[in-house]
Amino acid sequence: MFVSLPDYRFHVPTPLAAPGAAYWRCLVLSTTTPWYLLTTRADENSPADTFLMVWDSDVVQAIKTCDVQVESLTLVSRNRNRNRWDSIDIAEIWEASDPEYEEPQVLLVDVHGAEYSGYFMQPAVGVQRLRLVVKFPVRSSGPRATGEEH
Amino acid sequence: MRNSSIPLILTDEHARVRLPEGTFSQPETVLRMVEVVGRGFFVALVASDSFEDRQPRTLIMSWDSDVVGFIESPKMDARLLQLEHFSATEEDGQLRLRHRQVLAISRGVDTAAGDAEVIMFLASDGSCFCGQEAVSPPRSIKVGSLIANVGNQSGTDTRHRQPNGGVA
Numbered sequence: 001m002f003v004s005l006p007d008y009r010f011h012v013p014t015p016l017a018a019p020g021a022a023y024w025r026c027l028v029l030s031t032t033t034p035w036y037l038l039t040t041r042a043d044e045n046s047p048a049d050t051f052l053m054v055w056d057s058d059v060v061q062a063i064k065t066c067d068v069q070v071e072s073l074t075l076v077s078r079n080r081n082r083n084r085w086d087s088i089d090i091a092e093i094w095e096a097s098d099p100e101y102e103e104p105q106v107l108l109v110d111v112h113g114a115e116y117s118g119y120f121m122q123p124a125v126g127v128q129r130l131r132l133v134v135k136f137p138v139r140s141s142g143p144r145a146t147g148e149e150h
Numbered sequence: 151m152r153n154s155s156i157p158l159i160l161t162d163e164h165a166r167v168r169l170p171e172g173t174f175s176q177p178e179t180v181l182r183m184v185e186v187v188g189r190g191f192f193v194a195l196v197a198s199d200s201f202e203d204r205q206p207r208t209l210i211m212s213w214d215s216d217v218v219g220f221i222e223s224p225k226m227d228a229r230l231l232q233l234e235h236f237s238a239t240e241e242d243g244q245l246r247l248r249h250r251q252v253l254a255i256s257r258g259v260d261t262a263a264g265d266a267e268v269i270m271f272l273a274s275d276g277s278c279f280c281g282q283e284a285v286s287p288p289r290s291i292k293v294g295s296l297i298a299n300v301g302n303q304s305g306t307d308t309r310h311r312q313p314n315g316g317v318a
Binding site: 002003004020021025026027029041048050051052053055062072083084085087089 | 159161164187195206207209238245246
């Protein structure tokens with residue numbers, strides 16, 4: 001989860017603030033499980049909006065319910081061996097099922113074709129694709145993850 | 151205010167997670183989703199002896215001055231194990247989230263702006279950026295002192311890297 005730091009609240013006058021919103025210069029991430037960066041925009045002429053989410057189901061829900069262009073998804077995953085976060089560009093998001101779990105699963109496919117699923121977004125094994133949620137245009141991308149040597 | 155030139159993190163009441171009282175020592179807000187307002191933001195993996203559990207913490211930060219503040223604050227005395235900068239950029243008509251791994255942070259002044267202080271970030275791809283818009287430093291910037299190298303001591307060159315990619 002994202003946890004606020006009271007000392008880092010930025011006070012925006014009520015008439016300028018979005019309804020129900022608070023503004024911060026800094027937050028703490030309280031988890032070491034993967035989290036997600038979803039970039040959208042209202043249309044091709046609009047600036048980007050970037051959302052940080054901790055649950056994969058929220059990512060899918062947001063994409064399915066928001067009337068915006070979904071531009072990119074980045075999976076940020078903790079590399080425990082190197083004690084750092086790796087950023088992985090995602091190419092496809094699928095609703096999926098896993099014989100080991102009753103709950104619906106989310107399957108992420110990165111730009112190199114590797115599949116991730118589950119609470120820790122481990123390499124997917126035995127996960128079945130059900131419905132494509134979104135497919136991002138393939139770029140001639142660079143490194144697989146920012147944390148990997150190349 | 152969702153589109154602002156001031157980089158900030160926006161939290162919405164609807165994304166708040168209700169936890170039992172006493173879960174945290176202070177009345178923090180806990181959220182499952184936040185939105186970044188502005189062009190970019192930092193993700194820092196930070197270690198500090200001031201942390202009760204001595205475990206590194208991950209901070210999402212909007213302001214470059216706060217990144218430096220965590221390092222230079224005597225109270226925090228934080229060490230940056232990792233620093234990433236994310237910014238939405240458009241290439242060939244396609245929007246993407248660019249992420250850059252920061253190797254070093256330096257302080258400088260902009261001689262074209264009355265010697266205003268500038269914080270510069272040297273990234274692993276050789277690029278250097280500064281300011282709230284994460285732009286390339288203009289020629290009017292005079293590089294000053296190294297603030298910090300980023301990374302585990304065993305894996306990072308701790309010599310003073312210059313923003314032009316060289317090593318002092």
